[in-house]
Amino acid sequence: MAEVTxxxxxxxxxxxxxxxxxxxxxxxGEFVVLLGPTGSxxxxxxxxxxGLEKPDAGRVSIAGRDVVSEAPASRDVAFVFQQYSLYPxxxxxxxxxxxxxxxxxxLPETEIDARVREVAKMVRIDHKLENRSTKLSGxxxxxxxxxRALVRKPAIYLMDEPLSSLxxxxxxxxxxxxxxxxxxxxxxxxxxxxxxxxxxxxxxRIGILAGGRLVQIGTPREIYSxxxxxxxxxxxxxxxxxxxxxxxxxxxxxxxxTKTIGARTEHLEIVRSGQGNAEIDWIEHLGDQNxxxxxxxxxxxxxxxxxxxxxxxxxxxxxxxxxxxxxxAGGQRLT
Amino acid sequence: xxxxTSAHSVVEPSAxxxxxxxxxxxxxxxxxxxxxxxxxxxxFKSPPDSISYPPKLVFTPTLExxxxxxxxxxxxxxxxxxxxxxxxxxxxxxxRSRNMVIAGPSNYWPRFTNSMVIAFGSTFLAVxxxxxxxxxxxxxxxxxxxxxxxxxxxxxxxxPIAVAIPIYLMYRELGLSxxxxxxxxxxxxxxxxxAVWLLKGFIDEIPREYxxxxxxxxxxxxxxxxxxxxxxxxxGIAATxxxxxxxxxxEYAFAVLxxxxxxxxxxxxxxxxxxxxxxxxxxxxAGTTIFLVPILVFTILLRKQLLRGITFGAVRK
Ligand SMILES: Nc1ncnc2c1ncn2[C@@H]1O[C@H](COP(=O)(O)OP(=O)(O)O)[C@@H](O)[C@H]1O
Ligand SMILES: [Mg+2]
Numbered sequence: 001m002a003e004v005t006x007x008x009x010x011x012x013x014x015x016x017x018x019x020x021x022x023x024x025x026x027x028x029g030e031f032v033v034l035l036g037p038t039g040s041x042x043x044x045x046x047x048x049x050x051g052l053e054k055p056d057a058g059r060v061s062i063a064g065r066d067v068v069s070e071a072p073a074s075r076d077v078a079f080v081f082q083q084y085s086l087y088p089x090x091x092x093x094x095x096x097x098x099x100x101x102x103x104x105x106x107l108p109e110t111e112i113d114a115r116v117r118e119v120a121k122m123v124r125i126d127h128k129l130e131n132r133s134t135k136l137s138g139x140x141x142x143x144x145x146x147x148r149a150l151v152r153k154p155a156i157y158l159m160d161e162p163l164s165s166l167x168x169x170x171x172x173x174x175x176x177x178x179x180x181x182x183x184x185x186x187x188x189x190x191x192x193x194x195x196x197x198x199x200x201x202x203x204x205r206i207g208i209l210a211g212g213r214l215v216q217i218g219t220p221r222e223i224y225s226x227x228x229x230x231x232x233x234x235x236x237x238x239x240x241x242x243x244x245x246x247x248x249x250x251x252x253x254x255x256x257x258t259k260t261i262g263a264r265t266e267h268l269e270i271v272r273s274g275q276g277n278a279e280i281d282w283i284e285h286l287g288d289q290n291x292x293x294x295x296x297x298x299x300x301x302x303x304x305x306x307x308x309x310x311x312x313x314x315x316x317x318x319x320x321x322x323x324x325x326x327x328x329a330g331g332q333r334l335t
Numbered sequence: 336x337x338x339x340t341s342a343h344s345v346v347e348p349s350a351x352x353x354x355x356x357x358x359x360x361x362x363x364x365x366x367x368x369x370x371x372x373x374x375x376x377x378x379f380k381s382p383p384d385s386i387s388y389p390p391k392l393v394f395t396p397t398l399e400x401x402x403x404x405x406x407x408x409x410x411x412x413x414x415x416x417x418x419x420x421x422x423x424x425x426x427x428x429x430x431r432s433r434n435m436v437i438a439g440p441s442n443y444w445p446r447f448t449n450s451m452v453i454a455f456g457s458t459f460l461a462v463x464x465x466x467x468x469x470x471x472x473x474x475x476x477x478x479x480x481x482x483x484x485x486x487x488x489x490x491x492x493x494x495p496i497a498v499a500i501p502i503y504l505m506y507r508e509l510g511l512s513x514x515x516x517x518x519x520x521x522x523x524x525x526x527x528x529x530a531v532w533l534l535k536g537f538i539d540e541i542p543r544e545y546x547x548x549x550x551x552x553x554x555x556x557x558x559x560x561x562x563x564x565x566x567x568x569x570x571g572i573a574a575t576x577x578x579x580x581x582x583x584x585x586e587y588a589f590a591v592l593x594x595x596x597x598x599x600x601x602x603x604x605x606x607x608x609x610x611x612x613x614x615x616x617x618x619x620x621a622g623t624t625i626f627l628v629p630i631l632v633f634t635i636l637l638r639k640q641l642l643r644g645i646t647f648g649a650v651r652k
Contacts (some may be wrong), residue, residue, distance in 0.1 A: 052547050072551045079551045084542040089566040098562075104553030152552070 001188045002063030002155040003028045009058035011044055018044040019212045026190050031182050034192040035199040036209030042192035046158040051075050062155045073104055078149035080159040085145030086133040092144050093129040099152050115151050122181055123147040139170040159191045175201055196236050208232045230331035233262045239291055242301040251321035255334045262325035265304040269320040276318035377620035385616040400617025402426035404443050408435040443622055446604040452515050453600055454583040457522035461579045465530025473538040487528045495588045503592055513598045526579040537571025573640030584630055601626050
């Protein structure tokens, strides 16, 4: 395990600027998640660290050593790809043993066998070791893919949306398992995803990528409650943060220069009243909770409500702000 | 892909369509099989039966054609033949019944061996070089890649006969005329373009992430190629090998022009099998029948790969 640092990294593919001036440190033993939409440069970041791409500018260092001129094989990283994770012509066992059998390592077969079985147990695939890798379900494949990284003890694990192709239930399970495994072995891990739930639940720190720039990095709490700008605020929170013009709702104290107010559920106070400033437009029943769709003038807001809240469609309510987020005309956060 | 079909499936052809298609395929198969069946039958006819008109469909099969194919014979007086001991083999017996004795082996077997060496040798080389070149074109940013690929293909755009004379002169200068090496090089040159194009398609379909994963795991590019790319390209390699082999095995024009003696292949040799007083058709037919065997065996061995191969990866996985 080791610290990995990116310094002023830029990378372009022809006309496309995939990354601009990215600075990032993943500390020893830390679980960092990069969160960003498709095309924001997540995969490119991982490929640069692994040595599959060369940066146009900047430095990559692993355990204090500048690795930009090193081949992937000598960088001591493990990579879980988004797709095509397993070798289709090999069995599960052979897939797991593949990294250990590399000429660079030359481990004795007994040691390989012990390691493969240990990891297979860890990712709960030990009952299918002799299966062909193409005969597995999606969840099993992804577990083997993660296992193939775990058989090694590299400086850093790089994972590229390893769970994105799975259904919601499996994703939830594997998310927990991955976090458990990372705790067990105390590994340094850089994980990229476009799923905010994965980021919030697994990360020690989250980095927000947008258009090839690292916009903000911090603990999940910091990113959630202290977003640097509108973009970051919009990445997190379910339902989506409400962006409303300043002055629409009472409450709070907007600093000068405020253009937009960001109001999540916890920033909205609902009081039922005969003739309030807002009207319930629609209620979505999700079972454990309700999404209230609220109309204020022509603006529509969504917020969470307790399912026992006795409120119905067409009811008028009083809506007030409580310590919302303020943004200036450029989308920067004001405090 | 599911086997379940419903009566009103939109993509599944109707029963009538399928039946008509089936009939057409069977008819076509019959038409293409007739010459083969004809050759096979002729190889078991006696020389008079083979040229009788109308052609005989029912005849007494004999091995005379095969005997004549593998031997040279000389005519002898009946007295001399009487004076010999009992016949050594079936062929001996057949030959003596025609008032002849076996003088020695014919050139068929050496020519057949030449064909094997040249066809398999050039196929191996073409597929080997083609795989490496296709991998290079598929994975690296080769300068002028499109132009190079077009140039490689363009070597197949003219008929062989158009370049026959220059190659003939060149080979004579280089001492490659009538040598197995010369023929292997020539067929390799012709086939390598086909191999590069076919294999590039197959290798393009193998995601490069597989090799990248291997390289991150401590393999060099060459090792990753051997351990990850090659096993997944076997279908394409097998299909390409069959196409190359069929070309090299059947090639006639260059073979006639450039080989005459020690390196002669079977195709130019077979038509020169002459019996007493004209063509020995049963022997020619026997030579052709045996000539078909290696391709048949090779194709059957690789049938599965070939079937998937000629759909060019459409049903991979
Ligand atoms: N090999 C490549 N060639 C050209 N453009 C690329 C290549 N790889 C990535 N890009 C471009 O760089 C940008 C970032 O891509 P990527 O890192 O894959 O984003 P993400 O993984 O966040 O979806 C995208 O605009 C993408 O189209
Ligand atoms: Mg990606």
